[in-house]
Amino acid sequence: MSYQLRDYQTDLLDRINKSWFSGTRSLVCQIPTGGGKTILFATVVHEANQNGLKSLVLAHREELILGGKPGGGGQGGNQPMTQ
Numbered sequence: 001m002s003y004q005l006r007d008y009q010t011d012l013l014d015r016i017n018k019s020w021f022s023g024t025r026s027l028v029c030q031i032p033t034g035g036g037k038t039i040l041f042a043t044v045v046h047e048a049n050q051n052g053l054k055s056l057v058l059a060h061r062e063e064l065i066l067g068g069k070p071g072g073g074g075q076g077g078n079q080p081m082t083q
Contacts, residue, residue, distance in 0.1 A: 009040050016044060 005013065012029060019027055031037045045055040059065050 003039060005039065005043060006036065009036050009043075013040065013043060 012031070016027060016029065029040075031040065041057065045057065048055045057065070
């Protein structure tokens with residue numbers, strides 16, 4: 001990917017991976033506003049994809065999937081599945 005994670009994001013990503021590979025399947029992570037949640041979960045999905053795993057991202061609002069702007073224009077590259 002073309003961005004650099006911040007130190008606290010890398011630390012959290014390492015903790016997510018350690019938990020995942022130790023057998024934990026239900027994880028909750030908390031990051032404050034502006035902390036880079038979108039970049040972090042995009043990295044998790046990207047790494048899973050690189051390792052042949054599938055991912056599904058669900059959100060209760062279309063703006064969360066499209067990057068916060070009505071009509072899209074966010075950082076994501078995939079089209080959301082909406083009804």
